[in-house]
Amino acid sequence: MATPFVKMHGLGNDFVVFDARAHALPAMGDGLAARLADRHTGIGCDQLIVIEAAQNDGDARMRIYNADGGEVEACGNASRCVAQLLGPSKVETAGGVIEMNPAGDGATVILPAPRFDWDAIPLAYAMDTRDMPVGWDGLEAPSAVNVGNPHVVFFVDDLEAVPLKTIGPQIETDPLFPDRVNVNVAQIIGPDRIRLQVWERGVGLTRACGTGACATAIAAMRRGHVGRTATVEMAGGTLTIAWREDGAIAMTGPATTAFRGEVDLNAFA
Numbered sequence: 001m002a003t004p005f006v007k008m009h010g011l012g013n014d015f016v017v018f019d020a021r022a023h024a025l026p027a028m029g030d031g032l033a034a035r036l037a038d039r040h041t042g043i044g045c046d047q048l049i050v051i052e053a054a055q056n057d058g059d060a061r062m063r064i065y066n067a068d069g070g071e072v073e074a075c076g077n078a079s080r081c082v083a084q085l086l087g088p089s090k091v092e093t094a095g096g097v098i099e100m101n102p103a104g105d106g107a108t109v110i111l112p113a114p115r116f117d118w119d120a121i122p123l124a125y126a127m128d129t130r131d132m133p134v135g136w137d138g139l140e141a142p143s144a145v146n147v148g149n150p151h152v153v154f155f156v157d158d159l160e161a162v163p164l165k166t167i168g169p170q171i172e173t174d175p176l177f178p179d180r181v182n183v184n185v186a187q188i189i190g191p192d193r194i195r196l197q198v199w200e201r202g203v204g205l206t207r208a209c210g211t212g213a214c215a216t217a218i219a220a221m222r223r224g225h226v227g228r229t230a231t232v233e234m235a236g237g238t239l240t241i242a243w244r245e246d247g248a249i250a251m252t253g254p255a256t257t258a259f260r261g262e263v264d265l266n267a268f269a
């Protein structure tokens with residue numbers, strides 16, 4: 001039986017979105033999400049998104065699967081895409097409730113306040129998460145932030161000089177991060193401008209990472225590198241991140257529908 005999906009992206013970070021409220025879906029665990037995400041033998045995407053009925057007071061629930069098939073807590077770029085599909089709403093995720101405010105060809109989404117406690121990242125043992133006394137091959141003293149999902153952020157003078165494709169997977173799987181981690185390498189290029197490259201947990205290098213942009217901007221604000229609003233420039237484009245007075249994070253940027261299709265999920269079982 002054919003199941004409809006929407007192929008969307010936020011700045012080139014791409015998603016296959018299913019609406020399980022309208023069409024019953026098989027469980028995405030057990031490798032189904034990874035098979036659908038495969039760019040050679042599946043539909044192809046960085047993350048697979050399933051919209052479900054809300055479990056609490058929200059309007060819907062969003063479940064997120066990385067390309068490796070692992071279910072994760074948050075996805076910033078997919079949140080803006082889901083905002084386009086659902087309209088103004090509150091959406092439950094494993095990383096907290098996200099407020100969706102679609103506008104034009106994009107959205108502003110409000111993420112819960114960032115967490116900095118070492119065991120909320122989580123890290124394997126206690127340490128200062130603003131200036132962590134750790135390093136890997138020249139990448140030193142990062143910050144760690146949980147914005148629904150775990151991020152480590154390195155500030156460097158020359159982004160191009162960092163071999164993130166090589167060092168990203170080493171840091172992602174370091175025992176310091178028991179849930180693994182998204183690895184952000186950032187260069188401050190102005191009082192309110194940051195350049196960023198992200199090695200995403202469970203995916204690899206992506207053209208943009210919404211939660212990475214949030215985590216990086218928050219880490220830069222916490223260190224006093226930028227003010228309470230900053231733009232974050234990535235290979236796929238730019239997001240604006242504001243750390244609001246109430247502690248929540250507002251992320252603004254585009255959300256694009258590439259095409260709509262149908263897939264026989266039995267073929268991927």
Ligand SMILES: N[C@@H](CCC[C@H](N)C(=O)O)C(=O)O
Pocket residue numbers: 013046047066072073074075076077078149150182200201202203206208209210211212
């Ligand atoms: N692309 C995303 C992040 C998706 C989840 C991440 N790879 C993780 O494992 O936490 C974004 O736009 O935030």
